[in-house]
Amino acid sequence: MESKLEELKARLREIRDLEGAAALLAWDQHTCMPAGGALARMRQIALLRRLMHERATDPGLGRLLEELRPYEESLPYDSDEASLIRVARRDYEQAVRIPSDFVARLSEHTSATFQVWREAYPAGDFARVRPYLERTLDLSRRLAGFFPGYEHIADPLIDLQDYGVRAETVRAIFAGLREQLVPLVREIIGQPPLDDACLHQFFPEQQQLAFGNEVLRCLGYDFTRGRQDKSPHPFTTSFSIGDVRITTRVAENALDEALFGSIHEAGHGMYEQGIDEKFEGTPLASGASFSVHESQSRLWENLVGRSLSFWRFFYPRLQALFPDQLGNVSLEDFYRAVNKVECSPIRVGADEVTYNLHVLMRFDFELRLLEGELSVRELPEAWNARMAEDLGIMPESDREGVLQDVHWYNGVIGGMFHGYTLGNILSAQFFEAALRAHPEITGEMEAGNFATLLHWLRESIYRHGRKYTTFELVRRVTGDELRIEPYIRYLRKKYGELYNIPDSNVNQTIA
Numbered sequence: 305m306e307s308k309l310e311e312l313k314a315r316l317r318e319i320r321d322l323e324g325a326a327a328l329l330a331w332d333q334h335t336c337m338p339a340g341g342a343l344a345r346m347r348q349i350a351l352l353r354r355l356m357h358e359r360a361t362d363p364g365l366g367r368l369l370e371e372l373r374p375y376e377e378s379l380p381y382d383s384d385e386a387s388l389i390r391v392a393r394r395d396y397e398q399a400v401r402i403p404s405d406f407v408a409r410l411s412e413h414t415s416a417t418f419q420v421w422r423e424a425y426p427a428g429d430f431a432r433v434r435p436y437l438e439r440t441l442d443l444s445r446r447l448a449g450f451f452p453g454y455e456h457i458a459d460p461l462i463d464l465q466d467y468g469v470r471a472e473t474v475r476a477i478f479a480g481l482r483e484q485l486v487p488l489v490r491e492i493i494g495q496p497p498l499d500d501a502c503l504h505q506f507f508p509e510q511q512q513l514a515f516g517n518e519v520l521r522c523l524g525y526d527f528t529r530g531r532q533d534k535s536p537h538p539f540t541t542s543f544s545i546g547d548v549r550i551t552t553r554v555a556e557n558a559l560d561e562a563l564f565g566s567i568h569e570a571g572h573g574m575y576e577q578g579i580d581e582k583f584e585g586t587p588l589a590s591g592a593s594f595s596v597h598e599s600q601s602r603l604w605e606n607l608v609g610r611s612l613s614f615w616r617f618f619y620p621r622l623q624a625l626f627p628d629q630l631g632n633v634s635l636e637d638f639y640r641a642v643n644k645v646e647c648s649p650i651r652v653g654a655d656e657v658t659y660n661l662h663v664l665m666r667f668d669f670e671l672r673l674l675e676g677e678l679s680v681r682e683l684p685e686a687w688n689a690r691m692a693e694d695l696g697i698m699p700e701s702d703r704e705g706v707l708q709d710v711h712w713y714n715g716v717i718g719g720m721f722h723g724y725t726l727g728n729i730l731s732a733q734f735f736e737a738a739l740r741a742h743p744e745i746t747g748e749m750e751a752g753n754f755a756t757l758l759h760w761l762r763e764s765i766y767r768h769g770r771k772y773t774t775f776e777l778v779r780r781v782t783g784d785e786l787r788i789e790p791y792i793r794y795l796r797k798k799y800g801e802l803y804n805i806p807d808s809n810v811n812q813t814i815a
């Protein structure tokens with residue numbers, strides 16, 4: 305069995321190495337490649353993906369995994385070896401169910417849709433991309449069809465991002481969340497708005513980047529095993545556990561853009577940097593799921609980065625760097641500015657309270673589209689109606705509505721959006737568990753010390769990589785199922801104070 309396990313590891317390492325090489329080509333494409341390299345780069349990445357897919361679906365790999373089944377069953381579920389075989393088998397079984405010609409067709413269709421969306425989006429011209437989106441819906445249904453026996457047609461699509469999470473489970477969690485969020489938003493909007501003008505002055509790029517780097521270093525992002533570059537859309541990418549890179553974008557008239565974007569990506573990055581080195585070169589060497597990944601970026605961005613404790617330490621430093629802009633702005637006013645709640649039609653950049661309402665509607669639409677309850681043609685109207693209902697606003701055009709997110713125009717419909725909100729819910733549940741274990745964390749943050757928190761996250765979550773599914777991990781870390789209560793408690797307390805919502809309302813927390 306030893307030799308078979310070694311053979312498995314060798315095969316998996318090759319797949320990981322091809323993945324790493326493709327990721328490096330993509331990183332270069334998005335950070336520093338001259339425009340003239342675009343065509344050749346697409347070809348190069350496509351070739352690596354093809355080689356990866358060939359190796360990932362090789363019948364020899366399937367046989368090896370079968371031969372290792374008795375060995376896996378003889379080991380404890382959470383042992384490294386059993387987990388490696390289990391996760392490798394899951395990847396293999398998912399990969400072989402989808403015929404190669406379908407993969408090629410879907411990828412061709414996705415590229416074509418993306419090209420059309422790139423022009424339709426700025427023009428707000430949904431009609432132009434609609435036939436493509438109809439075909440995407442059809443292909444998404446067919447993709448689900450390769451995994452018969454599902455409860456809900458979205459389940460197989462969710463499984464590809466977040467294994468074991470069921471659509472009906474998410475639907476129930478989200479219904480409870482919406483019941484809490486809609487009234488909270490109403491209460492907040494009924495109060496005088498907070499003033500964030502101090503963030504919208506001129507802040508030179510170099511100083512913003514220098515400050516951001518100081519923050520990231522302090523939080524614990526390891527620059528000897530990573531780096532930060534600029535890209536139009538910030539992202540995190542890992543070539544190995546020892547090389548996890550992040551990107552940011554800077555707006556010289558908006559101080560929050562680069563800063564919170566960088567902290568967000570560093571959260572993803574610290575997760576990947578914290579995976580146990582012994583998983584290097586295996587499929588265990590990445591985050592548990594899209595949801596858990598997002599829980600970490602949001603935990604660092606919001607629960608840490610937008611907290612008063614954090615700014616008690618960093619604000620004097622920021623003021624020293626920008627005395628003309630912030631010299632007369634108090635800590636409290638700055639804290640209020642970075643937590644301003646505003647009903648806007650755009651998901652990206654939405655505040656903590658309204659953000660999830662954007663996600664919840666997308667998730668509902670995905671389910672109804674896949675179920676055949678909603679057609680692509682009806683989507684813009686349904687979109688606008690839901691915006692009015694939940695946030696009391698109306699998008700000015702489809703550019704601010706149904707066209708705003710690239711996801712459906714650059715992939716399939718289903719499986720992605722729920723992860724943003726599960727991530728937010730989990731960020732609060734994990735943070736509460738961390739504070740229970742180490743109540744000193746809040747005081748340490750005020751002194752610019754994040755070591756206890758980072759260490760706890762590494763021990764509880766990061767080091768395990770992909771060993772556990774989302775729900776398995778939640779149970780292990782918190783001793784409980786995934787719940788919305790910690791998140792609601794967090795939002796009600798923080799925004800109740802920020803917006804002077806009367807205590808009687810704040811105390812109406814759910815049991």
Ligand code: ZN
Pocket residue numbers: 568572598601
């Ligand atoms: Zn993220």
